[in-house]
Amino acid sequence: MSVSSAPAPDTAMVRGVQSNPRQSVRTSAGRILRILLAAAFIAGAVALAMQADQFRHVEAWMAALWMNPLIEGGVVASNDSFMLWVADDHLVAFRVTAECTAVILLVPQLILGGGLLLSRRIRIGRGLAGIGVMVALVMIVNQLRLGLIGWATQQGGLEAGYEISHRYVGSAIGIAGFVIALVVMLLVMGLRARRRR
Numbered sequence: 001m002s003v004s005s006a007p008a009p010d011t012a013m014v015r016g017v018q019s020n021p022r023q024s025v026r027t028s029a030g031r032i033l034r035i036l037l038a039a040a041f042i043a044g045a046v047a048l049a050m051q052a053d054q055f056r057h058v059e060a061w062m063a064a065l066w067m068n069p070l071i072e073g074g075v076v077a078s079n080d081s082f083m084l085w086v087a088d089d090h091l092v093a094f095r096v097t098a099e100c101t102a103v104i105l106l107v108p109q110l111i112l113g114g115g116l117l118l119s120r121r122i123r124i125g126r127g128l129a130g131i132g133v134m135v136a137l138v139m140i141v142n143q144l145r146l147g148l149i150g151w152a153t154q155q156g157g158l159e160a161g162y163e164i165s166h167r168y169v170g171s172a173i174g175i176a177g178f179v180i181a182l183v184v185m186l187l188v189m190g191l192r193a194r195r196r197r
Helices: 011-018 021-050 052-067 103-116 124-189
Strands: 075-078 081-086 090-095
Touching (some): 103 124
Antiparallel strands (some): 081 090
């Protein structure tokens, strides 16, 4: 039985296999990009919370814009309120308050979305798409909620129509919209619950 020894490997070749400088630069750049994007979304959420009053003006204007052709008598916006006729002689202003704005739904989800971008399990493109879809869904659902409150008040008056649509139906729609937007964001990002084998 003979024993032979293999020649010692070339050190430069071993180093080249073990560490690829380009891959290292790509990884570092990707990590920095993720940190910057996460910081931008978290800073955006903080700025949105601080500018909530101005954002409510935008929401009232948006509500008046799409509701105007659909609601009898039309709808106009003024500051953080939209106004419509209830019965034939009452012009009622619906103020988008701090409790009714989409800001209270968007801020925590933007912070969560920014935090999730730090994970390497999520592709940056999918992460950005997920956050974009979430923002759109929250805005649409909240606008529909405002429209429902206005329409219900016009149909049922301030006591029945407003109270029921604002306190009960509107709250349920807001909660459902928050949950749906969160789930859709996670699905678009590619995060799914792991199945047990």
